[in-house]
Amino acid sequence: MRVFVTGATGFIGTAVVRELLGAGHTVLGLARSDRAAAALTAAGAAAHRGTLDDPGSLREGAAAADGVIHLAYHHDFSDQAAFANAAQLDLSAVEALGAALEGTGKPLVITSGTLMLASLAPGRTATEEDLPAPGADGPRMASENTARSLARRGVRTSVVRLAPTVHDEGDRGFVPHLIATAREKGVSAYIGDGSNHWPAVHRRDAARLFRLALESAPPGATLHGTAEQGIPFRAIAESIAHGLDLPTTTLAPDQATTHFGFLGALVPLDNPTSSTLTRKQLGWEPVHPGLLEDLGAGDYFGEGARRG
Numbered sequence: 001m002r003v004f005v006t007g008a009t010g011f012i013g014t015a016v017v018r019e020l021l022g023a024g025h026t027v028l029g030l031a032r033s034d035r036a037a038a039a040l041t042a043a044g045a046a047a048h049r050g051t052l053d054d055p056g057s058l059r060e061g062a063a064a065a066d067g068v069i070h071l072a073y074h075h076d077f078s079d080q081a082a083f084a085n086a087a088q089l090d091l092s093a094v095e096a097l098g099a100a101l102e103g104t105g106k107p108l109v110i111t112s113g114t115l116m117l118a119s120l121a122p123g124r125t126a127t128e129e130d131l132p133a134p135g136a137d138g139p140r141m142a143s144e145n146t147a148r149s150l151a152r153r154g155v156r157t158s159v160v161r162l163a164p165t166v167h168d169e170g171d172r173g174f175v176p177h178l179i180a181t182a183r184e185k186g187v188s189a190y191i192g193d194g195s196n197h198w199p200a201v202h203r204r205d206a207a208r209l210f211r212l213a214l215e216s217a218p219p220g221a222t223l224h225g226t227a228e229q230g231i232p233f234r235a236i237a238e239s240i241a242h243g244l245d246l247p248t249t250t251l252a253p254d255q256a257t258t259h260f261g262f263l264g265a266l267v268p269l270d271n272p273t274s275s276t277l278t279r280k281q282l283g284w285e286p287v288h289p290g291l292l293e294d295l296g297a298g299d300y301f302g303e304g305a306r307r308g
């Protein structure tokens with residue numbers, strides 16, 4: 001297939017491009033700068049100039065392809081307005097990509113996150129069958145619902161919900177932010193007894209899931225990119241403390257935002273998330289190291305940290 005990939009130059013996108021090329025697909029990647037276009041060419045992909053803010057560029061890219069994987073996201077968590085703006089930009093991108101594919105039966109794989117499931121399935125392990133209510137406007141929920149409605153309009157859409165920690169060398173997501181916070185505060189913290197769970201997935205396992213979804217997910221599928229269903233947050237905090245040679249501490253819930261900044265609302269979440277149905281449906285089996293193993297290998301901690 002010729003696959004249009006948005007976010008092809010990002011942390012996960014670069015692994016998805018490698019995975020697609022390795023499986024014999026060709027890739028047309030969205031590039032919003034000369035730097036991005038050059039990176040795509042170097043990776044063996046073609047570049048399509050455009051941005052998330054320009055729906056016409058997204059429609060053109062999708063129309064030139066046999067299928068689409070949408071990973072680009074404007075990660076601005078500086079305040080509530082920026083957060084809402086990023087979610088709206090994602091929704092309009094899904095609408096534009098879907099409009100270009102309507103009635104074609106071609107695949108459109110969009111990216112979502114498992115964290116929404118902390119509110120959709122409180123107090124239990126969430127599954128792929130936990131869906132946002134129609135009209136829900138939480139982050140990513142409107143994009144998910146739009147993808148599902150596109151499945152009824154002749155697009156083979158699927159939603160890949162990623163764990164909040166997609167980990168590997170080069171990670172620039174939540175775990176590096178937790179490490180930077182621990183380094184700055186001189187302590188690695190968790191909330192309460194730290195028994196709340198965060199799921200995790202290795203970037204290369206996630207990339208394989210995106211390829212399998214593109215190739216064979218049925219229309220309207222919801223898929224969970226969680227290799228580890230839930231790691232107690234305290235274990236993550238302890239691993240960070242070990243890597244930085246710092247102590248751990250417990251904090252009260254009302255101290256979370258002061259300590260963790262924008263992650264303060266997410267660190268206390270209990271988000272155990274099953275991927276049993278995804279594995280059965282697509283034959284996906286994660287094979288790469290888990291989060292604590294990756295943290296233990298030391299690459300996350302840089303100069304001057306305790307290794308191993």
Ligand SMILES: NC(=O)c1ccc[n+]([C@@H]2O[C@H](COP(=O)([O-])OP(=O)(O)OC[C@H]3O[C@@H](n4cnc5c(N)ncnc54)[C@H](OP(=O)(O)O)[C@@H]3O)[C@@H](O)[C@H]2O)c1
Pocket residue numbers: 006007008009010011012013030031032033036050051052053071072073074075111112113162163164165166167172173174
């Ligand atoms: N990493 C994780 O742990 C994690 C966890 C859960 C969900 N996710 C989701 O997975 C997806 C990929 O994440 P990632 O970690 O790979 O993100 P990333 O490394 O920050 O990459 C973001 C990608 O989006 C592109 N992009 C951002 N704003 C754009 C715009 N206005 N127009 C066009 N392209 C734009 C970037 O292009 P440039 O190269 O030009 O900057 C880059 O290719 C996102 O939806 C993210 O929210 C990630």
